[in-house]
Amino acid sequence: QSSPGVRPSNAAYMLRTLAPPPGPKGTADFPPIRAIWRGHRIDRRHLADFLRFAGLRYDRELPMLYPHVFGFPLQMVILMHPAFPIRPWRVLQIRNDLLQHRPIPDDSVLDIDASVAGRRILAKGVEIDLHTTVRVRDERMWESLNTFYYRGRYGEADPVPQTARAPEVGGVVVDRWRTRSGTGWRMGGFTGDYNGIHYWSWYARMFGFPRALHHPQLILGQCMARLPIPCAREAQRVETWLKGPVFHDSDVNLFAQIGTEVTTFQLIP
Numbered sequence: 512q513s514s515p516g517v518r519p520s521n522a523a524y525m526l527r528t529l530a531p532p533p534g535p536k537g538t539a540d541f542p543p544i545r546a547i548w549r550g551h552r553i554d555r556r557h558l559a560d561f562l563r564f565a566g567l568r569y570d571r572e573l574p575m576l577y578p579h580v581f582g583f584p585l586q587m588v589i590l591m592h593p594a595f596p597i598r599p600w601r602v603l604q605i606r607n608d609l610l611q612h613r614p615i616p617d618d619s620v621l622d623i624d625a626s627v628a629g630r631r632i633l634a635k636g637v638e639i640d641l642h643t644t645v646r647v648r649d650e651r652m653w654e655s656l657n658t659f660y661y662r663g664r665y666g667e668a669d670p671v672p673q674t675a676r677a678p679e680v681g682g683v684v685v686d687r688w689r690t691r692s693g694t695g696w697r698m699g700g701f702t703g704d705y706n707g708i709h710y711w712s713w714y715a716r717m718f719g720f721p722r723a724l725h726h727p728q729l730i731l732g733q734c735m736a737r738l739p740i741p742c743a744r745e746a747q748r749v750e751t752w753l754k755g756p757v758f759h760d761s762d763v764n765l766f767a768q769i770g771t772e773v774t775t776f777q778l779i780p
Contacts, residue, residue, distance in 0.1 A: 542594050545624070547622075561577075567736045573619075577615075578609075578645045578655070579728060583728065585643065589626070590641075601662060602660065605658050606658040606752055607657050607751045608748070608750050608751075609655045609748065609751075610748050611652070611748070612651055612652055613650075622645070623644070623645050624646075625643040627640070628641060640658050641656070682767045682769075682775065686737045690763060693759075702726060708723060720756060722758050722759060722760075730757045735749070738765075764779050
């Protein structure tokens with residue numbers, strides 16, 4: 512639990528990873544860890560810096576990606592907690608389900624709460640869900656369910672839920688661009704995610720990747736900036752499935768099917 516209004520310390524939870532994980536190797540028993548951040552006051556300069564970086568815009572109400580990015584340090588606190596059974600260096604985000612109940616004014620004071628919400632054993636790994644809520648004056652304004660994947664053997668596989676199956680998108684190409692290198696440190700400052708696979712290709716190759724890969728939040732922001740997603744006055748939802756990483760210095764194609772109520776999109780190298 513953080514102090515009121517104080518951002519969780521990146522240095523503190525990074526140091527925790529030096530301790531060996533508890534329990535036997537291969538365990539999938541995740542304790543019900545909860546992290547709380549009360550009284551977060553939005554820094555408009557910090558917000559504007561991220562929006563320029565991702566290419567997003569806003570008008571007095573926060574883009575729904577903001578809590579996903581600036582509340583992510585609480586999830587890092589959980590993933591790097593001494594009681595968490597697996598160290599985070601091999602973890603990959605594979606799904607993000609973001610739900611905005613109401614737009615959040617940019618002068619709001621946010622109370623953010625993250626906790627372990629569930630897990631599923633797969634044939635070649637384990638998935639862990641982290642649930643985050645954002646409240647303003649005790650009213651729930653925004654929430655997310657983020658799923659992380661750890662490769663390995665953790666026991667007999669559970670049934671795969673329908674929500675874990677990515678839809679077929681298709682559609683037409685709405686934009687093409689080349690991703691930049693050297694974005695890792697800035698995104699690490701926004702999200703608190705300092706996993707070396709986002710910074711150094713030599714380190715990423717140790718984990719089977721050909722070169723360094725982007726933070727998913729940055730790529731999601733770049734996609735949303737290129738799509739006609741309105742600033743909704745009512746509830747709004749974004750569901751993402753991350754089938755594979757997007758590497759630095761990659762040519763990517765954004766496909767989309769744009770509807771009156773639902774827009775589906777897919778980013779393909």
